[in-house]
Amino acid sequence: MNIKDLENLRDGQEVAELTGWVDNIRDHGGLTFVDLRDFTGLIQLVFDKSGDVDTKLKNEFYISINGSFKKRDATLINDKILFGDYEIEVTDxxxxxxSKTLPFQIEDSIETDENIRLKYRYLDLRRQPMKVNIMTRSNTFKSIRSIMNQLNIFEIDTPTLIKSTPEGAKDFLVPSRKSPSNFYALPQSPQMYKQLFMMSGFPNYYQIAKCYRDEDSRKDRQPEFTQLDLEFSDASPELVKLKVEEIVKFVFSDAYDCKIKTPFNTLTYEEAINLYGTDKPDMRIEETIFDITDIFTQTSINFLNDILSSQGSIKALYTKELLTRKQIDDLDSEIKDLGSNGLGWFKIEDTTISGPLAKLLSDNEQSKLLSYGSGTLLFQAGNIKEIANYLDLIRRTVFQPLNNDVYSFVWIEDFPFFEVEDGKLQPSHHPFTSPKSNEIFKDDPTNATALHYDLVLNGVELGSGSQRINNPEIQTLVLEKWGLSKEEISDRFGWFIEALSYGTPVHAGFAIGIDRLIAEVLNQPSIRDVIPFPKTQSGLDPLTNAPANIEEEVLEEYNLKYINKDE
Structure with a gap:
């Protein structure tokens, strides 16, 4: 019997073998009150003093009771819990x-170091907020499978021991005892296998997939994470986006009891950068970046002149709030930490303009700035790609969403095919993404656009997708432009390019980060709070002490040995 089953009882009926954890003990003279908690709820137990219950029981003891289900006195009803108008008079x-002494209290709100919570995760998960998080996760999976069945999309699993191929992050490698000196890799995504299903003649595919990336420590990243993986044959980006919108709309309604509007808005990558300073804009914030270059075309401010003569521009954000000097200094410090040379600003009060550059303004420049009215104008000057992230930080710091309870989705598309990282070309999505124009890609890959689309929710990238390359020659060319030699292409991707050579249909897909989706819906500060057994930011598991050393005898079976083990 569980606590929720008590709904079926009437006043005075007997309760038999009700089990749960002791949540709280209160001694009130001749009576002892104990709150009993299980997965389904909480109810008050009443003991008389003859049994010395207050000395026998402690918090988190697991007990079983028999007793009588009684309605409470009207003055003692607790409206905050499900059975607050009833209690059980315990007879047995x-x-x-x-339970041992607890490392922290099982309460809704606790101030406990996260590593302690992770070390005793089985206790942390007894807390009601964590239970809500994990049940929301379970309901998300149920809803996903429900809509997939309705759409007749096939759930197909893919291997988790695969060949190591470069996809951006580092692979987790798995040695093979039967094949000494060779390694499997854990998949960063099921990317190539789901494409193989389309080559195999399947019309579609989905999987709730575990993925693994051995990334450097980054905020709110996990070495293993869960994503909803999708692929469709004979599909364009438009078709995939329609399917994704249908899936997301259903899951929000079914799992989260929330109605969202479709279709979602769409921005090009260039529009997003120019208006919001990021390809992950929070659309709940109405204010956008605007260009004030024309105000300073004849300026006597030397550094602005230098930037404009180098084809740079001046981008600004305006708030009617008269920011304090401390607010401005704090913002200046934050963007300098990102690499900015500093925050440009003018404070406008009636007919007066103040700021470190105010005395250098011409009459014409002053007149144009005064037209904005009282407030604070914040700006950055330079190449938009170089100053965009500073403007994004300014926007998110100065302005707040009009409504935090709104879910604002936006598609970002027309990404550059390549990004330059450390002087090398890197695909902005992955090397299996199709160029928007094969001809432009062949002639000038650095200016090519990708058939790549991201879905952003409230400033968080929820998922990414693309139309895939289905031509072996184009696939080979992309890998060559990426910097791989013919030998490397043959060794790492030869089997995949071979598969593309047998009448591969046009296909496209998408993947949604389920951990991030749930964290955003529940307004959790970290995805670790919605994963049952997560790792720390550095990839450690305080619960099991993984990763751990392996005995040297075991390593020998894999033809491995430690080098400088003590280091």
């Missing part, structure tokens, strides 16, 4: 298991 108590 059995202690099933005791």
């Amino acid at each position: 108590l059995k202690i099933i298991n005791q």
Whole structure:
């Protein structure tokens, strides 16, 4: 019997073998009150003093009781819990298991170091907020499978021991005892296998997939994560986006009891950067970046002149709030930490303009700035790609969403095919993404656009997708432009290019980060709070102490040995 089953009882009926954890003990003279908690709820137990219950029980003891289900006195009703108008007068108590002294209290709100919570995750998960998080995760999976069945999309699993191929992050490698000196890799995504399903003649595919990336420590990243993986044959980006919108709309309604509007808005990558300073804009914030270059075309401010003569521009954000000097200094410090030379600003009060550059303004420049009215104008000057992230930080710091309870989705598309990282070309999505124009890609890959689309929710990238390359020659060319030699292409991707050579249909897909989706819906500060057993930011598991050393005898079976083990 569980606590929720008590709904079926009437006043005075007997309760038999109700089990749960002791949540709280209160001694009130001749009576002892104990709150009993299980997965389904909480109810008050009443003991008389003859049994010395207050000395026998402690918090988190697991007990079983028999008793009588009684309606509380009207003055003692607790409206905050499901059975706050009832209690159980206990006639028989059995202690099933005791508990050690707790490392932290099982309460809704606790101030405990996260590493302690992760070390005792089985206790942390007893707390009601964590239970809500994990049940929301379960309901998300149920809803996904429900809509996939309705859409007749096939759930197909893919291997988790695969060949190592470069996809951006580092692979987790798995040695093979039967093939000494050779390694499997854990998949960063099921990318190539889901494409193989389309080559195999399947019309579609989905999988709730575990993915693994051995990334450097980054905020709110996990070495293993869960994504909803999708692929469709004979599909364009438009078709995939329609399917994704249908899936997301259903999951929000079914799992989260929330209605969202479709179709979602769409921005090009260039529009997003120019208006919001990022390809992950929070559309709940109305204010956008605008260009004030024309105000300073004849300026006597030397550094602005230098930037404009180098084809740079001046981008600004305006707030009617008269920011304090401390607010401005704090913002200046934050963007300098990102690499900016500093925050440009003018404070406008009636007919007066103040700021470190105010005395250098011409009459014409002053007149144009005064037209904005009282407030603070914040700006950055330079190449938009270089100053965009500073403007994004300014926008997110100065302005707040009009409504935090709104879910604002936006598609970002027309990404550059390549990005330059450390002087090398890197695909902005992955090397299996199709160029928007094969001809432009062949002639000038650095200016080519990709058939790549991201879905952003409230400033968080929820997922990414693309139309895939289905031509072996184009696939080979992309890998060559990426910097791989013919030998490397043959060794790492030869089997995949071979598969493309047998009448591969046009196909496209998408993947949604489920951990991030749930964290955003539940307004959780970290995805670790919605994953049952997560790792720390540095990839450690305080619960099991993984990763751990392996005995040298075991390593020898894999033809491996430690080098400088003590380091």
